[in-house]
Amino acid sequence: MAARTSRGPISLPAQPATHNSVTRALVALETIAASNRALSLSELGELLDxxxxxxxxxxxxxxxxxxxxxDAARNxxxxxxxxxxxxxxxxxITxxxxxxxxxxKLSHELHMTAHFAVLDGAEVLYLAKEDAPAIGIRLASSVGTRLPAHLTAVGKAILANIAATAVTVNLQQVGSSGKPLSAQAFNRELGRIRMQRYAVDEGETISAVRCVAAPMFESNGRCCGAIGVSYLREGGPARKLVADAVVRAAARASQQLGAPASVA
Amino acid sequence: MAARTSRGPISLPAQPATHNSVTRALVALETIAASNRALSLSELGELLDxxxxxxxxxxxxxxxxxxxxxDAARNxxxxxxxxxxxxxxxxxITxxxxxxxxxxKLSHELHMTAHFAVLDGAEVLYLAKEDAPAIGIRLASSVGTRLPAHLTAVGKAILANIAATAVTVNLQQVGSSGKPLSAQAFNRELGRIRMQRYAVDEGETISAVRCVAAPMFESNGRCCGAIGVSYLREGGPARKLVADAVVRAAARASQQLGAPASVA
DNA sequence: GAACGACGTTCGTAAATACGAACAACGAGG
DNA sequence: CCTCGTTGTTCGTATTTACGAACGTCGTTC
Structure with missing residues (x-):
């Protein structure tokens, strides 16, 4: 058989090599953003090849x-x-x-940190953070942070409410719990989340911290993000109490977006 | 409220037409950012010519x-x-x-809204806003807002502490006070601000609101921004009291940046 | 103080983009 | 149902950019 015996190592994923200059400019921005320091022309030349x-x-x-x-040093x-x-x-972003x-409201009533996050690919992207009032030190804003969707409460709340084919999560990637989930078990959990209208993360990203999140829907009935709160599990209020407050908050927000009552 | 709210094309500042593609990509981003809605290809073609x-x-x-x-409609x-x-x-931004x-700290102690802003050209750009706790409704973040530097307390605090030749402000542009300032009077005010280490805006941008701001310095002794607070003039505490707190806060921040004691 | 090394900048030509026109895909209106 | 108007996409060539090498500049070393 004269067929090719080996596939060439060609497939550069989704890089059509088109429009070099614009893409390079964008990659340069991303590289500098990721480096957390000023970069010289030579450094960028190496990093971007x-x-x-x-x-x-x-x-x-x-x-x-x-x-x-x-700057003065040409960085x-x-x-x-x-x-x-x-x-x-x-x-x-409406x-x-x-x-x-x-x-x-949530951060005041529950004395917890509240988040809003959206799905981007298989990750959640945090777009807003509201700290509990008077909790003392306030950490640097986590706005812009990314985390694997299936390891967070907000992520699971979203995943449970979108088409299963829309995203493929990497279940091998595990949180602090240490055990990879089977696809079957994960889908069961998503079903449960869909029914009870909220998701919980028992320290899968940060142990000792519990996150409770509920999905938000927009006028076309699609899930457009999730509201969640985080708090120390130990000494915190009952999980159901927190979940009720979060679900109500998400429902109010969804209604404001014109979501049909059937989903919100 | 974020970024520019003006409509229409972004003016190209007499660019040497070099690197059309990258510049066009950036102007496209700015145009879409300014429009506050999704734009079609044709619209962008007209706006960018x-x-x-x-x-x-x-x-x-x-x-x-x-x-x-x-989106689905190709916008x-x-x-x-x-x-x-x-x-x-x-x-x-350190x-x-x-x-x-x-x-x-300021927003808690004084029960006021506190800002941090830097100078960009002849305008101040607000990079952080911290609302007073429990003041009820919190407006949309003003992070990203621009204002003419010479009409704001933070702007004047910065202008008073940089080289006079670094920026040329347009004194014709007036605030709500309604009267354009002479260059002489403005320079006198900057001198006063430099001496007393804080600047005040008596409702030049928003009447009934007083802003008090103090400059921050970095290790090379240069002014790198300003901290300010805003509050309703009527019923507020004495101006000197507020100014002292703001000046102390800015001095602490400057010290942390390694600013020499002579300036901070 | 001279030589070296590293970096940024400039310049001429090969190569990729930009432009206008033609083509295709809708929607609206008649 | 057909036509028209609009919008997005494709294609071939003129124009612009990108590349490698040479040059200028600065900081360091010996």
């Missing part, structure tokens, strides 16, 4: 618009424009803005 | 990396990646992260 001369003009185009800042860091665009994104007052 | 065919590939490059999302809105990059920016605990 691009010639310095090409990057030179791209980076200056980014800097000219305020997406990068160049590149993120510019204020990135923050302005990101801020615009947050202001344009579910987030509807959820936010509910987060404030 | 670019042919649809050129934009087509650029927008898809942006979408492929998550900077744009394309473009900002994608989650913009928010992640902007979030990274905030986490990388003065902001040092100032934030001070904002929390």
């Amino acid at each position: 691009a010639p310095k001369s090409s990057l030179h003009s791209i980076l200056h185009a980014l800097a000219a618009r305020g997406y990068l800042e160049i 590149y860091r993120l510019g204020v424009r990135t923050m302005e665009i990101g801020s615009s994104y947050l202001s344009q 579910p987030l803005n509807v959820a936010h007052p509910e987060l404030v | 670019a042919p649809k065919s050129s934009l087509h590939s650029i927008l898809h490059a942006l979408a492929a990396r998550g900077y744009l999302e394309i 473009y809105r900002l994608g989650v990646r913009t928010m992640e990059i902007g979030s990274s920016y905030l986490s990388q 003065p902001l992260n040092v100032a934030h605990p001070e904002l929390v």
Whole structure:
């Protein structure tokens, strides 16, 4: 048989190599964002595997618009424009803005930290955080944090309420509980979550911390995110009490989005 | 309220037409951010004065990396990646992260809204806002808002402590007070601010609201932003009392940045 | 103080993009 | 049902960008 005996190592996933310059500019932004420090032209050239001369003009185009800042040592860091665009994104996400007052209420009533998160791929992305009042030290904002969806209460609340085919989660990835879940068991849990209208994370991401979350729906009936609260399991109130408050908050937010009563 | 609210195309500042594609991609992001709604390819073509065919590939490059999302009707809105990059920016700004605990303290002690802002061009850009606890309704975050520097307390606190040649403010632009300032009078005010170490805005941006702000300095002695508080003038505490608290907070933050005692 | 090394910048040409026009896919209206 | 108007997509060529190498600059070392 003359057929090919080996597949070439070709398949660079989804990189159509089209529009090099724009993609490179974006990857440069992401690289600098991930590095947590200012990077030099040479460093970026290595990290992006691009010639310095090409990057030179791209980076200056980014800097000219305020997406990068160049310090005295010719190092590149993120510019204020990135923050302005990101801020615009947050202001344009309707579910987030509807959820936010509910987060404030929850954090006051329950004395807990409240979150709003959406699904992005197989991960949840936290878009808002409201700390409990007067709890003392407030950590740096977790807005922008990503976590595997199936390891968090907000993630499971969302996964349970979207089409099963929409996302494939990697069940091998385990939290602090240490045991990988079978697909069967996980689907059973999603079914339970769908019925009781809330999800619980018993320290799968951070042990000793319990998270309780409920899904939010928009006018077309689709799940558009989840509201959740986090608190120390030990000495906290009864789980059902917390869940009721969270479910009510999510339902109020969903109603404001025009969700049909059948889902919210 | 975030970012610019103005409609229409973003003005290109006499750019040397270099690197069209990257610049166009960025302007497209800014245009969508400013529009507060999803835009079609044709709309963007008009707003950017670019042919649809050129934009087509650029927008898809942006979408492929998550900077744009394309809905079912082929309209473009900002994608989650913009928010992640902007979030990274905030986490990388050292003065902001040092100032934030001070904002929390101020908002608790004074029962006022506390801000941190930096200078960008002739405008101040608000990077953090901490509301007074239990004041009831909390407005949408003002993070990302811009205001003319010379019309705000935080702006004047910064302007008074940087090289006079660094920025040229447009004194013709007046606040609610209604009277344009002479350059001489404004410079006198900056001198006074520099001496007393704090600036006051008596309702120049929003009447009935008083803002008091103090500059922050970093290790090289340069002013890197300002901390300010806002409150209703009527019934509020004495101005000097508030100013002392704000100045102390800014001084603590500056010390943490390693600022020399001579400035902080 | 001179030489070296590292980095950023400039420049000419190969290669990829941008543009306009033609094509395709809808929806609206007649 | 057909037509028209609009919008998104594709395609071939002119124009722009990208690349590698040479150059200028700065900091360090010997």
